Amino acid sequence: MKAKIIITPKKAVLDPQGKTVQSALEHMGYTGVTGVHIGKYIEIDLAPGTDKAAAHKAINDAAHKLLSNPVIEDYKLEIAE
């Protein structure tokens, strides 16, 4: 069982990496790119048989307190088999 957390910068926060990659894509001729946002992906291995709901609650807490910084980042959490 795994917890998968995708962390992205909030919309209001400057994302210079995203902007730089966006302009690189444009220079390469990829058209229609209206935004690039660069974040982080974290995978946490959980012991087999872990209660899914309990794991979701615990990892959600950890994502809020440590894995992401709620001042500048949003996250999505998924518990996968």
Add this chain to the structure above:
Amino acid sequence: MNFAVLQFPASNCDQDAVHALRHLGHSANLLWHKENSLGSVDAVILPGGFCYGDYLRCGAIARFSPVMQAVKQFADNGGLVLGICNGFQVLTEAGLLPGALIRNRDLQFHCEYIHLKTLTPDSPFTNKIPAGKSLRVPIAHGEGCYFADEETLARLKTNNQILWQYCDAGGNVTDAANPNGALQNIAGICNERRNVAGLMPHPERACESLLGSDDGKWVFESLFAALEKKSVAHAA
């Protein structure tokens, strides 16, 4: 006065801070991050560096060091705490200061002298800074772009919590003088109670003219004056 300079794994401006404080005539000692107590100190400095390798986010892991519980308690009791560069990042991650420090807008690490405008003498960190003086001090960071949401920013302004802004040599706050894209050129702030402050520039590296500038000493002279006042008030 007696200062504790915290030492986290990969702090690298800890010795500079100790040197500057001793050079200015005060006592300073390093305190390892595993310590649970600050002992009897008058103020705490969180120095620059790359604690815990800047893993996850700058300062994100340091806040779980045992010593940070003691720092929180010290701050809750009104003790003076100053975070410099990485120390500023640790204080925001620990929730002792509002906002966050993110990647410089040009993605470059900036190592250069900048100028600072002091916005208020009303803090233990700015009370001795000569009025109207632009402080020439160095910066050395890749993640110093200050960010706070609109509500937080409005609160910082209302409460006069913005202590320093990046400016040019003449004291003008311009976008060209902003090295990292910080919101409104913010270089340093304090908390609402005004006993905890953080700034990205390095005043401790500019306390002797031999090093190119001694403007940074004014930040520490302010701290000494505030502590002096506090101890007189305490004795009375």
